Amino acid sequence: MGRLHLEQIDSIAGFRAVAAEWDDLWQRSEVTLPTVRAELVAQWLECFAPRAKVRGFLVWDDEKLLAALPLVGRRAKGVLPVGDLASNYWSASGELLLDPAADADAVLDLLGDVLQEAPWPLLWLDLVPLESPRWQALARAIARRGLGVAPHVRYRIGQVELGDNFAAFEAGLSKNLRRSLRKDLRRLETSGPVELQLLSEFTPDEVTARLREVFEIELRSWKDRPGGAVLKTPRVFDFYCRLARQLAAWGCLRVALLEHGGRPITGELGWVAKGVYHSFKVAYDERFREFGPGHLLRMFLVEEFCRRQDARVIDFQGPMTDALASWSTRSYPIGRLVIAPKRPASRLLLAGYRAGASLVRRASSCRLTVVS
Numbered sequence: 415m416g417r418l419h420l421e422q423i424d425s426i427a428g429f430r431a432v433a434a435e436w437d438d439l440w441q442r443s444e445v446t447l448p449t450v451r452a453e454l455v456a457q458w459l460e461c462f463a464p465r466a467k468v469r470g471f472l473v474w475d476d477e478k479l480l481a482a483l484p485l486v487g488r489r490a491k492g493v494l495p496v497g498d499l500a501s502n503y504w505s506a507s508g509e510l511l512l513d514p515a516a517d518a519d520a521v522l523d524l525l526g527d528v529l530q531e532a533p534w535p536l537l538w539l540d541l542v543p544l545e546s547p548r549w550q551a552l553a554r555a556i557a558r559r560g561l562g563v564a565p566h567v568r569y570r571i572g573q574v575e576l577g578d579n580f581a582a583f584e585a586g587l588s589k590n591l592r593r594s595l596r597k598d599l600r601r602l603e604t605s606g607p608v609e610l611q612l613l614s615e616f617t618p619d620e621v622t623a624r625l626r627e628v629f630e631i632e633l634r635s636w637k638d639r640p641g642g643a644v645l646k647t648p649r650v651f652d653f654y655c656r657l658a659r660q661l662a663a664w665g666c667l668r669v670a671l672l673e674h675g676g677r678p679i680t681g682e683l684g685w686v687a688k689g690v691y692h693s694f695k696v697a698y699d700e701r702f703r704e705f706g707p708g709h710l711l712r713m714f715l716v717e718e719f720c721r722r723q724d725a726r727v728i729d730f731q732g733p734m735t736d737a738l739a740s741w742s743t744r745s746y747p748i749g750r751l752v753i754a755p756k757r758p759a760s761r762l763l764l765a766g767y768r769a770g771a772s773l774v775r776r777a778s779s780c781r782l783t784v785v786s
Contacts, residue, residue: 416476420524423470423484429456432472435479436511443511444548446690446729448666450509454657455484458500458507461653463488469497471528473521480516481525484508487534494763496538504650505657506541506731512548522555530561530755536763537753540568544749553751562754562764566771569733572742576727580720584713591740595713598706606675610714613669614686614724616662622655624669628681629654632697644695654683661685672711680707682715691725712741 423429429436433452440451448454459468467487473480485497485508499508512518529537542549544565556563577583584592602608613624629644629651644651661667666687672680680698684691698707719725730738734745754764 418480418520418524419474420528421472421474422528423472424468426456426459426464426468429453429459429470429484432470432479435477436482439479439482439511439513441688442513442515444514444546445509445511446688447506447509447692448661448664448685448687449505449507449657450511453660454505455500455507457653457656457660458505459486461649462502462504463500467533468500469532471525473524475516478513480513481521482511483525485532485537490536490538494536494538495534496536497532497534498537499539499541501541504653508541510548510552512551518548518551519555522552523558525552526555526559526561529556529753530559532755535755535757535760536767537751537755539751539753542749542751544747544751546746549751556753560756562761564752564764564768564771565749566752567747567749570745570747571732572730572734572738572745574716574728574730574741575743576716576719576725578720578723580717583716583720586743588740591709594706595709599710602674602702602705602710608710609673610711610718611669611671611673611678612715612718612722613671614665614667616667616669618659618662621658621662621667625651625654625658625683627671627678628669628683628695628697631678631681631699632695634699634701635697658683670711670715672707672714674702680711682711686725689724689726691719691728693728693730708737709740716741 423432429452436452449458459466463486469485471481471483471485473482484500486500487495488498490496490498501508512521542565544550544567553563553565599608616624626645633643633645644654658667664687666685668684668686668691670682670684671678679702681696682693683695684693686692696708696711698711716728719728730742734742752764752767754760
């Protein structure tokens with residue numbers, strides 16, 4: 415390893431200027447989400463934070479990029495200015511990238527040094543895979559620098575480990591789920607054929623058309639509530655079209671449609687990268703709810719991935735539900751990491767956050783007994 419040095423990016427154009435080196439680091443890193451590549455970080459910022467304060471912290475060994483962390487300013491709880499990852503409900507585009515072959519302590523100590531000077535009272539990182547080696551190493555580096563840090567698990571994400579034998583995988587599912595899948599498929603097939611389309615090659619115009627199909631299903635689903643449907647938020651639909659066209663150009667985009675009698679009743683938008691399929695957005699037509707369309711789509715998708723062998727893992731990306739737990743073979747925690755720079759006001763804010771979090775945990779553990 416040569417002489418390490420740190421660079422700060424403070425504009426959207428700055429992320430694009432280092433796209434080749436950033437994406438090379440992403441390829442070497444353990445991060446599988448393709449939405450954290452430089453161009454998609456820039457697109458996220460253009461859509462969701464065009465006027466916000468941004469920082470990209472980069473650690474270099476001569477001309478080789480060893481670590482990168484993109485942060486953006488926002489207001490926690492709508493009040494407190496904080497620095498967060500470039501991610502939100504609509505897309506996860508912020509992550510810590512770290513070269514696994516690098517000296518993690520040396521690289522992250524340098525990153526820890528610059529985080530002390532971050533231009534926000536707190537760093538409030540909301541979508542952190544807390545148990546991953548890279549984040550564990552950063553937390554240790556932060557502790558060595560004397561910065562305050564408070565981790566908080568928010569939810570778990572399920573994953574499915576795939577093989578090349580669907581029958582063996584299916585045999586590992588619960589008896590009740592297998593019985594329900596067979597029953598629902600038979601019932602649905604009485605009124606028309608059921609078939610999966612898993613699309614992986616697109617022209618730019620096809621990307622838009624296929625995304626519209628998925629989001630039109632969303633309009634007919636339980637997610638059709640104020641602010642919940644993408645097609646009711648044109649700015650977000652345009653963002654997804656740009657993102658999906660880029661992912662299609664990289665060969666990552668997947669669109670799954672479960673059709674009944676030639677009409678899609680369930681749709682899923684996802685991306686494959688580095689052997690992992692990220693199940694990003696799922697919707698089903700509420701009129702077919704009694705047939706368990708989400709479970710049927712999952713069954714067909716697992717079978718197809720076992721056959722194609724272009725993914726070894728399915729990552730459900732969102733919070734674990736009972737339905738996802740029935741398919742998951744493992745899970746990992748996603749949490750918030752609050753970091754206080756070495757400033758008196760930041761320390762006080764972190765103490766207040768810890769006290770508030772402790773009160774919430776105690777309140778959630780209480781049980782109310784009503785005596786009549």
